[in-house]
Amino acid sequence: MFETLPTSAFAVMDWKANDIQPYFDDLVNRPLSTATIDQFLKDWTLLGELVTEAFSRLSVATTQNTADEESKKRYLSFIENLFPVLQMAEQKLKEKLLESKLEPKGFEIPLRNMRVEAEIFREANIPLTVEESKLRVNFDEIVGGLKLQWKGQTIPLTEILVEGQNPNRSEREQAWHAAHQTFIDARPAINELWNKFLDVRVQMAQNAGFESYIPYRWKSLGRFDYTPENCAQFHDAIEKVVVPAVERILKRKAKELGVEVLRPWDLNCDPTHNQTITFDTSGKPALKPYQTIEEMESRSAAIFKQVDPVLGEYFETMRREQLLDLGSRLNKANTGYCTTYQVVKRPFIFMNAVGIHDNVQTLLHEAGHAFHAFESVNQPYFQLRDYPIEFAEVASMSMELLAGRYLSSKFGGYYSDADAARAFVQHLEGMLTFWPYMAVVDSFQLWVYSNVDDARDPAKCDAKWLELWRRFIKGVDWSGLEEIEKTGWHRKLHIHQIPFYYVEYGLAQLGSAQVWAKSLNDPSGAVANYRKALALGGSVTLPELYATAGAKFAFDAETLGGVVSLIEKTITDLSAVN
Ligand SMILES: [Zn+2]
Known part of the structure; x- marks a missing residue:
């Protein structure tokens, strides 16, 4: 046949x-x-x-x-x-x-996955899955439709985000308020959906024979190697070692900006990512990495060759075989991704590059995913090429870090030494500010699904979010902004649309930071281990994938503290270059 x-x-x-x-x-x-x-x-x-x-x-x-x-x-x-x-x-x-x-032989992991899928599968949940995806679409409609008044014009929410870079502080503040007010106005609609989401999820868990949504969701996300308790331990570790480090960084930024303490609009204006620093306090002009897409490709190729000749060759293959669609143009979807063509055994990268540093970072990230595809596609059965997201993101995030040392044009990269240092510092700062924010989002969800009856009341969700926000988010003065501060859970789409899917990024970031740490003393050894781990695809457990890559799949303050110190020290050293 x-x-x-x-x-x-x-x-x-x-x-x-x-x-x-x-x-x-x-x-x-x-x-x-x-x-x-x-x-x-x-x-x-x-x-x-x-x-x-x-x-x-x-x-x-x-x-x-x-x-x-x-x-x-x-x-x-x-x-x-x-x-x-x-x-x-x-x-x-x-x-x-x-x-x-x-x-x-070798099929133990796919079998494990199939057993759990079979265990939680219930025909009665099929219509509920459909119902949940409809609610997801409703949420998209609410957020996608948000508009605001800005300088006498009605604009979509996304267009106000550039104001986060506005050097005029009072205009930044106005833009920040305008952007956040749109979500405050949408509260009744989001609250109504919230209760529907909770109903559907609780019912799905019950149908599958679980007392609560958490253990059911854990299985449906294929989380075999860590527990909710591990996540809580990770949050504690973040509070202990990352939160103080972020406070130190933000103090330095405040000094650069010449203010006593930062306000939220000194970080950015994006209501959905309000802990990321995008405002550049250095007062220098924005980084200009390249003029043409051809230049972007060839500089990136040079960087990947520095990281590893074989990886560099993979990227050249993608260029030769037109597996890169990088430039921005009319009628191109506003997204970035890497996908794999399984028959021809090749990855494909899509993005909208417009000449800013953020595009460079996206390409390095997506290339990490592409290298994962190149390395793992030779696994004999396609079920073995299905690697867990907690490790897929180690592949991509590690590439951002491994490539980070070659951003300077003396390696064929994009920048002067000073600008290369500045770009890498920005990236490292972003890693640090992400962890506490991730901890708020993840702790909040553990509370929600352990206390569903309370969580049906949006006021109780506000109170919980505020408590967590104040526990993890330090170094920014939110006084007088409580209404916006406590409603942050409304603005994080993952909480509504893809419950619990977020800690993966925090875990992978810790994994990739360890890969990078190893590479500082032994670049070729670290990259060899990285490639070995990528080649395993989904054939072994998460802790084994991490261990092969030279990292520990970890939640503890000691492992996290080690990489946080290294990140802070690197930021200090590189800041001296400027
Ligand atoms: Zn990714």
């Missing part, structure tokens, strides 16, 4: 259910034994590769030209016609494999 399977994803892009069903039927009807299991998994992989690459290509096409109605139609038709068949068929194959009790 599989002799007739197409070899190119393009041939599969317009498949109908009838085209795909025979292959799944063939697989599901095969007798499974130790003698046949390898071929079964290989054929399943071929089919999986074709279908996922077809879907990736259709999805990429919709982002490359948002005005192309034809590609939108093909993409939606794939979702509507093929997805339901695929999901059912995949589920059958998983059940068949589990029932066979066969344990193919």
